[in-house]
Amino acid sequence: MRLDHIGIAVHSIEKALKTYQSGLGLSLSDIVTIEHQKVRVAVMPLGESSIELLEPTDPISPIRKFLDKRGEGIHHLCFKVSNLAEKLKELKGTGLQILDSIPCQGLENRKIAFLHPKSAHGVLIELVEEEL
């Protein structure tokens, strides 16, 4: 198991970049919009993983709802798996609740699925199929 990225919900990518670039010294590799998830994503490589700053692009964005409820902060952890469909099968019966029983599409059209934070000690977990 490897960490793919840490998702951080922010009101403004531009404002948050000042903190993460000038303050912490991270670099920005890309900013992309995932239309169907209503989110704009700034990717900052961090060793073998990355930090993704997540900004809502629409009032119905899940990130907008998170910001309204909890304010800015860490939104989710994403782990790489070699075969997502198989991993989701394995998870049945472990107590971890799968939010997406059929993998959906994330950044760069990678297959992703989320696990419910209530079943994972308050942590929203994303699983992404690793590109070989």
Next chain:
Amino acid sequence: MRLDHIGIAVHSIEKALKTYQSGLGLSLSDIVTIEHQKVRVAVMPLGESSIELLEPTDPISPIRKFLDKRGEGIHHLCFKVSNLAEKLKELKGTGLQILDSIPCQGLENRKIAFLHPKSAHGVLIELVEEEL
């Protein structure tokens, strides 16, 4: 900049380990108590970084306060720096607010300092001096 670990606040390390070991397939390398921080820590390696499950050992533990206020979930991100005292000097004027102007001791007596989440878009950031 590299990620050292992700700290996750939990009520019970034993219960949370079931999720992270049986469910996600992570392995446990160690469980230690940091007396002065009133916290018990389960370390699970995750590639070049790790996940630390944090359980309060005392009602005055900062982790106890976090759990009472927010419930279980991600508590902080810790980044490795080569020279902590120098990094703290560099941070002055960047807007990032240092909670520990003099580095204190973390796990394995490593030098650590925390930055205020209000100055870092809702993320509690720990910096740790990397052992060379």
